Amino acid sequence: xxxxxxxxxxxxxxxxxxxxxxxxxxxxxxxxxxxxxxxxxxxxxxxxxxxxxxxxxxxxxxxxxxxxxxxxxxxxxxxxxxxxxxxxxxxxxxxxxxxx
Amino acid sequence: xxxxxxxxxxxxxxxxxxxxxxxxxxxxxxxxxxxxxxxxxxxxxxxxxxxxxxxxxxxxxxxxxxxxxxxxxxxxxxxxxxxxxxxxxxxxxxxxxxxxxxxxxxxxxxxxxxxxxxxxxxxxxxxxxxxxxxxxxxxxxxxxxxxxxxxxxxxxxxxxxxxxxxxxxxxxxxxxxxxxxxxxxxxxx
Numbered sequence: 001x002x003x004x005x006x007x008x009x010x011x012x013x014x015x016x017x018x019x020x021x022x023x024x025x026x027x028x029x030x031x032x033x034x035x036x037x038x039x040x041x042x043x044x045x046x047x048x049x050x051x052x053x054x055x056x057x058x059x060x061x062x063x064x065x066x067x068x069x070x071x072x073x074x075x076x077x078x079x080x081x082x083x084x085x086x087x088x089x090x091x092x093x094x095x096x097x098x099x100x
Numbered sequence: 101x102x103x104x105x106x107x108x109x110x111x112x113x114x115x116x117x118x119x120x121x122x123x124x125x126x127x128x129x130x131x132x133x134x135x136x137x138x139x140x141x142x143x144x145x146x147x148x149x150x151x152x153x154x155x156x157x158x159x160x161x162x163x164x165x166x167x168x169x170x171x172x173x174x175x176x177x178x179x180x181x182x183x184x185x186x187x188x189x190x191x192x193x194x195x196x197x198x199x200x201x202x203x204x205x206x207x208x209x210x211x212x213x214x215x216x217x218x219x220x221x222x223x224x225x226x227x228x229x230x231x232x233x234x235x236x237x238x239x240x241x242x243x244x245x246x247x248x249x250x251x252x253x254x255x256x257x258x259x260x261x262x263x264x265x266x267x268x269x270x271x272x273x274x275x276x277x278x279x280x281x282x283x284x285x286x287x288x289x
Contacts (some may be wrong), residue, residue: 001120009199009201010199011199011201011202025162025165025166025169026166026169026170029170039259041192041193041198042185042198042199043170043193043195043196043197043198043202044166044167044169044170044172044196045148045150045167045168045196045197045202045206046196046197046198046199046201047170048162048163048166048167049202049205050202051166052159068165069165069169070160070162
């Protein structure tokens, strides 16, 4: 059966993409706001829960501290997930093009 | 200013708290026995309630840290339940959940809490009621006139105390149902 986090939700997708660079929680939100041109603004509880969940599944990990804040980064396993999602989405996009 | 009110439904509690804030107050404390403390303020605040039970120390620190970075202030919660009270000045983002997934998980956490509290009260009821003889107060029903009424008044509080576990069990069951209803409404939207 498919992993329970797949296909990735918009929130999870953006967090994994943002964490290709190391960031602490609040910076992840700011990065995503910029990446999405202001259309995705995560709330505190949603961000906390998503980070906990991704960390639990080993898709992101703590790589250091910035003051009292934990700094996270994507793991090799997380990168594999992104690759698979990219292929899935590229295939769907190709279907869009085929119908025109 | 102190206000005393008891809630068995977290959404109603949140709604009531925000009604108080609308009247120009901000909340400075919540105690386990339903005592809420408010102070007058010129600013407009909003409160949001989350449910997270016993987080280990480092997780609690990370949990609080992220909320505080978003501008939320932790109003001290009660020691018994895992309800977390968050307050901030009204702004662009006044919610603590921004997607359906996380809101759904919140309702599930609430349902888990109500379920176990309900079970606890249910088990307590069983222990209290398995020996039913305590309920009948045989002597009482043989009394007459004024003595009967005095005795009835005297016994009533004891009966209410004996009934409290089952009443609590019913209240937690209703709060479980309300969590379930919210969860299914969210899933259908």
